[in-house]
Amino acid sequence: MASRAETSPPHGVRLARKHHLLVRVSHWLNVLLLAGLIVSGISIYWASPIYRHSPDPQTGNTDYFADAGLWLCAHVPLMHGYVSPPDWIYNHFSLGPYMLAAAMRLHWCCAYLFMLNGVMYLAGLWLGGEWRSLLPRASDGRGALIMAKYYLSAPFALLSRRRRVPPQFNSKYNPLQRMAYFSIPIAGWLSVVTGWAIHKPMQLSWLAALLGGFDRARVWHFWLMCLFITFVVPHVILVFADGWDTVRSMITGWSKRSETRGQSHEP
Amino acid sequence: MSPDENDAQSKPAKVSPARSESRGVFPERRPEIIEVTPQDVRRWTRRDFLTFGAGAVVALGVAASQLPPSTLQRLGLKFWPRNQWLLNKAQRVDDDVAELLYSSNRLVPTHTKSQITPLRNNYNGATPDPGYIPGWRLTLDGLSSGLTAALDIRNLLNRFQIHDQITRLVCVEGWSAIAWWSGLRFENLLQAYPPDSQAKWAFIESSVNLDPNGNTDPYYVSLDLLTARHPQTLLATHYNGQPLTVEHGAPLRLIAPMKFGLKNIKAITRITYVKDEPKDYWAERGYSRYDGI
Numbered sequence: 001m002a003s004r005a006e007t008s009p010p011h012g013v014r015l016a017r018k019h020h021l022l023v024r025v026s027h028w029l030n031v032l033l034l035a036g037l038i039v040s041g042i043s044i045y046w047a048s049p050i051y052r053h054s055p056d057p058q059t060g061n062t063d064y065f066a067d068a069g070l071w072l073c074a075h076v077p078l079m080h081g082y083v084s085p086p087d088w089i090y091n092h093f094s095l096g097p098y099m100l101a102a103a104m105r106l107h108w109c110c111a112y113l114f115m116l117n118g119v120m121y122l123a124g125l126w127l128g129g130e131w132r133s134l135l136p137r138a139s140d141g142r143g144a145l146i147m148a149k150y151y152l153s154a155p156f157a158l159l160s161r162r163r164r165v166p167p168q169f170n171s172k173y174n175p176l177q178r179m180a181y182f183s184i185p186i187a188g189w190l191s192v193v194t195g196w197a198i199h200k201p202m203q204l205s206w207l208a209a210l211l212g213g214f215d216r217a218r219v220w221h222f223w224l225m226c227l228f229i230t231f232v233v234p235h236v237i238l239v240f241a242d243g244w245d246t247v248r249s250m251i252t253g254w255s256k257r258s259e260t261r262g263q264s265h266e267p
Numbered sequence: 268m269s270p271d272e273n274d275a276q277s278k279p280a281k282v283s284p285a286r287s288e289s290r291g292v293f294p295e296r297r298p299e300i301i302e303v304t305p306q307d308v309r310r311w312t313r314r315d316f317l318t319f320g321a322g323a324v325v326a327l328g329v330a331a332s333q334l335p336p337s338t339l340q341r342l343g344l345k346f347w348p349r350n351q352w353l354l355n356k357a358q359r360v361d362d363d364v365a366e367l368l369y370s371s372n373r374l375v376p377t378h379t380k381s382q383i384t385p386l387r388n389n390y391n392g393a394t395p396d397p398g399y400i401p402g403w404r405l406t407l408d409g410l411s412s413g414l415t416a417a418l419d420i421r422n423l424l425n426r427f428q429i430h431d432q433i434t435r436l437v438c439v440e441g442w443s444a445i446a447w448w449s450g451l452r453f454e455n456l457l458q459a460y461p462p463d464s465q466a467k468w469a470f471i472e473s474s475v476n477l478d479p480n481g482n483t484d485p486y487y488v489s490l491d492l493l494t495a496r497h498p499q500t501l502l503a504t505h506y507n508g509q510p511l512t513v514e515h516g517a518p519l520r521l522i523a524p525m526k527f528g529l530k531n532i533k534a535i536t537r538i539t540y541v542k543d544e545p546k547d548y549w550a551e552r553g554y555s556r557y558d559g560i
Contacts, residue, residue, distance in 0.1 A: 012302040028319065032326055048441035091341065100440065101553030102335035102354075109333070109357030129296055138289040169288055172295060201437055202375040202525045202560045203368040209376075214435065214443055252315040258300050 014258035018172075018249045022124025026117045027250055033117060034228060036110035041225055043103035046090060050219060065089045115192055121185070133172040134182045143167075143175030151176075151238070180231065187227050194221040329353065358555060365559030371497050375524045378433045378445045383507075386436065386444040388514035389528065391486075393477040397513045399534070405519060409540030411461045420518040424504060426459070427451035432501060434524040436531065437560055439549075448522045450503035453495045462492070462540030469495050470545035471521060472537040488532045489547040489556065492540075494523055502535070527558040 019027075052062045061067055069088030073079045082088055125131040146167050157164050167174070173181060197208040197217040211217040239246050249255040303311075331339070332350045339347050388394060405423065407416040429449050437443040462469075469490045478484035494500060501522040504511060511517040516533025523530055529549045539545075550556040 011305075013305055013308050015301050015303060015308070016298040017301070018298065024319075025322075028323065029326070032330055036330065044441065048438070099335055099337065101549075102338075104439075104555075105351075105354040105358050105553070106333065108361045109354050112357060112360060132291075132293050132295040135291050135293055135295075137291045143288065171288060172298065175288075198441075200365065200368055200560055201435070201443075203365075203370070203373065205376045214437065218441060248312070251319050252312055254301075254311075258298075 013256065015254040015256060016258040017128075017253065018255045019253050020124040020128030020130060021253060022120050023128060023130060024124075024250055024253055026121035026124060029113070029117050030121075033110045033114045034232075036106055037114060038225055038229070040103040040106040040110065041221075043099060044107060045222060047100045050222060059086070061086060111192075111195060114188075118185070118188060118192070130172075134178060136178060136182055137175070140175040140179060143169060144179050147174050147176035151234075154241075180235075184228075184231055187224055187231075191221065191224045191228075194224060197221075362555055362557040362559075365555075365557050369494070369525065369559050371493060375434055375499055378435070380433065380447065382445050383433065383447055384444045386446045386506075386515070387442075389438065390514065390533065391476070391479070391484075393479065393481045394513055395475040395477055395534065397517070399475045400513070400517055403518055403534075403536070405535060406537040407456075407460050407539075408537065409463050409466055411463050416460055420504065423451060423502070423519065427455050429504070430501065432499060432522070432524075434499065434522070436522075436524065436528050438528040439554065439558070447507050448501055448503040449505035449508070450501040450519075450522065452498060453500045453502055453521075454498065456502060457492070457496060463542075465542045466540035467492055468541050468543070468545055470539040470541055471532050471535055472539075473516075473532055473534045474536045475534050486532060486548050487546065488521075488530050489545045489550070490521070490523065490526075490530065491557075494525065494559075497523070497525065499524055525559060527555075527560055529554065530558050 046065065049063055049065070051064060053064065055062050056067070059066075059070060061070070063086075066086035066089070069090070070085045073082045073085035073088055079088070084091075125134070150164075150167055169175065171178075193207065194211060194217050196204055197211050198214060198221055201208045201214040201217075208214045208217050211220055245255055245257055331344065332348055333353050334342075336349060339345070339349070404417045404419055407418070410416065428451065430452060431447065431449045433445060433447045435443050435445050469492060470487065471490055472485060472487040474483075474485050476484050476486035503516075503520050503522045504518060506512070506515045511520060513534075516535075519535050520533040521531050521535060544556070547556055549558075
């Protein structure tokens with residue numbers, strides 16, 4: 001490396017190492033695995049939905065998803081001809097109803113790979129020393145508020161064409177990022193724990209009991225999925241808002257922002 | 268490290284004014300800075316994008332080949348190669364894990380009468396006509412004696428000790444119910460009518476089961492004898508202190524709370540002890556064969 005630096009022309013490119021190879025691989029595998037887990041998980045949820053209302057006097061429906069399908073088919077153009085409006089959401093956003101066996105196989109397959117992937121991610125964090133950048137700090141509460149304010153006011157700034165300087169933090173991630181990247185792996189771990197509690201409620205009955213019983217463990221598992229979805233939406237929006245360097249660094253592992261220690265302002 | 272790198276690190280003034288931050292107990296380290304030629308950057312970028320892109324294509328291809336046929340059809344991938352090896356493997360791994368977790372010494376939690384919840388009749392399709400009950404017999408086959416035995420319900424109730432048990436029945440669909448069952452232990456039946464010494468499985472059948480249209484659709488499950496010998500595996504005759512109704516599998520049903528509800532076969536008419544794993548109604552329809560929970 002030293003020899004390359006010596007022989008390189010005066011206008012070389014400075015790169016900051018950002019993500020270990022194992023972190024990058026596990027990040028992209030997670031995209032696929034989480035998608036598989038969410039899709040098959042919703043299909044499993046539909047075999048016995050938790051959140052239901054009293055039967056609708058007109059349609060007899062008890063299910064919010066079916067209501068949404070009915071509404072879509074009634075109000076959105078080009079969908080009026082759909083044969084079974086209550087099943088619209090089911091048939092378009094997942095594996096569909098009456099496919100429980102297939103959904104469960106897919107869920108177990110993704111779940112085992114997700115657990116292995118989690119181990120790979122932790123190994124990458126350790127080998128690359130990146131775990132230090134994820135640890136919460138005492139000043140993070142205030143910093144996260146500053147960042148949240150900056151992000152939330154972004155649409156207004158865009159409309160009024162105001163140029164803004166993002167808040168600067170002398171660390172790899174800003175406090176809001178650190179909070180998100182620290183808590184999401186914990187949520188992943190909790191999903192695994194709640195998943196085992198509802199997968200083996202008899203052999204691991206102590207685990208189900210710890211989570212408030214079989215039924216409550218199902219609810220926890222469901223809301224953890226919702227948490228992943230609410231993380232992914234701003235994560236993807238902000239990564240594109242932040243720019244190409246951030247996306248590229250999750251593939252190549254380095255950032256051209258060596259002056260700011262590879263810091264990005266977004267996701 | 269090249270002199271340039273040290274130089275970069277000794278110039279904190281270049282970092283734009285940053286807010287004061289606490290550093291924490293394990294302060295983060297400065298990232299490694301390398302200086303390379305633009306050609307190298309382009310070469311590395313191209314290499315990494317091609318590698319990750321190829322990986323993504325392979326992963327998506329494998330994932331798509333594992334999707335259920337009807338989903339592929341819905342997505343318009345009619346001629347996409349179908350290969351379920353990964354899902355089948357995952358199911359086998361999961362069954363092996365379930366078998367490893369099982370212990371004949373571990374009892375499932377029991378409940379009190381105040382915790383009992385309503386139990387729904389989840390007969391797949393139609394509930395059979397109760398006409399079969401008066402002439403009902405339990406036939407046992409695959410016994411060490413080489414004979415078959417036919418027992419009526421009075422015979423079973425008089426010969427065996429009846430045990431009460433309030434346990435949770437968990438359906439594969441995700442709902443569950445705490446119910447009060449009474450019946451004889453499967454283990455006691457196995458002692459009274461020992462199976463063939465080679466036998467490892469019980470093949471349990473109900474000839475009275477109906478399909479959703481009301482046509483005869485015999486139901487059958489496989490049960491490993493290890494589970495059959497568990498002290499909480501009952502051949503239940505009573506529900507809520509009353510003889511079983513048709514909805515709950517009169518006059519004799521299986522209660523194995525360490526298995527999903529679908530293994531808890533209703534209205535048993537025949538038990539055959541066999542050496543090799545027998546077929547299972549729902550396993551043939553894509554569900555687990557072991558169904559241990």
